[in-house]
Amino acid sequence: MSLKKGDTIFFENCPSITGFATVGGKKESEGPLAEEFDCICVDTRMGEECWEKAESAYQRSAVEKALNKAGITLGDIDYLFAGDLQNQCTASAYTVRDLDVQFAGLYGACSTMAESLSLASSFVGSGICNRAMALTSSHFCAAERTFRTPLEYGGQRTPTAQWTVTAAGAVVVSAQGGAPYVKSVTLGHIRDFGIIDINNMGAAMAPAAAETILRYFADSGKKPIDFDHIYTGDLGLVGSTLLQEILKQEGVTLPNYSDCGMLIYDRLRQDVGAGGSGCGCSAAVLCAHILPEVQSGVMKNVLFVATGALMSPVTFMQGESIPGIAHLVHISSQK
Amino acid sequence: MNFVWAFVIGGLICVAGQLLMDYTKLTPARILVTYVVAGVVLSALGWYEPLASFAGCGATVPLIGFGHLLAQGVLDSVEKIGLIGALTGGFTAAAGGITASLVCGFLAAVFGQSKDQS
Amino acid sequence: MKLTKEEYQQMTTEASPKSQVVRDCIWAFCVGGGICLLGEVLKYFYCKWGLTLTDAGTLTSATLIALSAICTMFGWYQKLATKAGAGTLVPITGFANAVVSPAIEFKTEGYITGVGAKMFVIAGPVIVYGMLASVAWGIIWYFWRILFA
Structure with a gap:
């Protein structure tokens, strides 16, 4: 239940x-x-x-x-x-x-x-x-x-x-099995702060990520320090900076925070601009990096917050701004 | 000396485009359209021909030169055949470039294949 | 969240890394200038071989377009363009690249609906607005001659 x-x-x-x-x-x-x-x-x-x-x-x-x-x-x-x-x-x-x-x-x-x-x-x-x-x-x-x-x-x-x-x-x-376990999930609300630049999707998604994280902390009564690590999906360099700034304004600091888009590539050596993106980005970091660490007990509690920019090439050309979304999953090594 | 001016003027026209790219939100497609229309206007005002004869390919190879070519074509045709020249002049002058691109595009599609950039 | 759209736009502008304008411009100048120089050299030889100036000009454009198509096909033009920016965009070779690249890319959608239909998906607007401007200029020039010449 x-x-x-x-x-x-x-x-x-x-x-x-x-x-x-x-x-x-x-x-x-x-x-x-x-x-x-x-x-x-x-x-x-x-x-x-x-x-x-x-x-x-x-x-x-x-x-x-x-x-x-x-x-x-x-x-x-x-x-x-x-x-x-x-x-x-x-x-x-x-x-x-x-x-x-x-x-x-x-x-x-x-x-x-x-x-x-x-x-x-x-x-x-x-x-x-x-x-x-x-x-x-x-x-x-x-x-x-x-x-x-x-x-x-x-x-x-x-x-x-x-x-x-x-x-x-x-x-x-x-339903049956060992660690890692999914403790809780938060589906997000769409947030659109008027970003129209299709080449700056991290900025378009950061407010949605902040919203979901704040709602989760409010619902669960937990704090950032209760987690070994908090991961966002693919905010990249710009989005992850913005996320931390927005949360700081709300009185929340994330001491143990990384973005999957920043982890998957060596940003400067591989010439990938502001980092990685796409569904495969958070999926790869989750399955290659986060879940093995939780399974082996190196990390006990992590938040996985994947972010999405919900525009299409058509809405972009019509001058629409980009709606952002973020969903959160709490993964733990204990039931 | 022609070669030096071709390099310098051509380079400067590209730098102007780069400044538009870096400082404005203009997408490459918009910059190209701006350049061609600017070429037609500058040529119509009679300002581009002196540059073209001075810098040669430095002025004609960038897309402003394509606009200049269209305007010149229209000018010649109107003088030769009247108002109908306004309809035929542009494409007549640009025929070589557009057809060459089209043929090359088709051949490249036949022999080439889309490749990953990474 | 207390944040307003205006505040957020401001924050975004501050957080976004800026283009390295000086480096970009040096690349654009050298590569763009180089392509024009190559054109000038080609034209010089075509003229030497006895072509008229107009024919040499057309043949120069065609040669540059063909070279650009070959470089595009092997993926070299794209690699150069990530550094050269407007230096590869603005010359006629950039126009050719804009025609050739969708032709290759959309081959998987067939020769008619893919290659044929998508070939001018990027370069089309250049021709459309170039032609519109030239027609307008033709009409103006026609009446100008009647009225003032």
């Missing part, structure tokens, strides 16, 4: 994360987390004829590895929650086309890992089902041609622009 207080769902029988895996691309293999990926596929085409199919191939690979690590088969999964950055969420749909499983497609832009994990945990934690899987991915090349320009186009990136991560992450949530 679970209890909703304010915006946050607290689980009484905390669902367990029994399997998780991430598969990354070439640029990720050159970053600081390279060693921690389950698998690196340097050929970002994955032998397919287009980038869209390649992204689905990354997802398939992540699903297989997560199932293996959980020691189960696809038949044991009751629900699959999946999302990606492609139009109409097709990378996930085409992955699941080949998997016979009940499927709900999600679009939360870069926040999808926390969104899918929240929903999977809620389904399992409330006793609806025994096992659910959360799956997300992004692919630099597929995202670039959808949201920006063709890959061969000679454009100079502004210093605030972020680099879409090529990676897929899959998490199996089960």
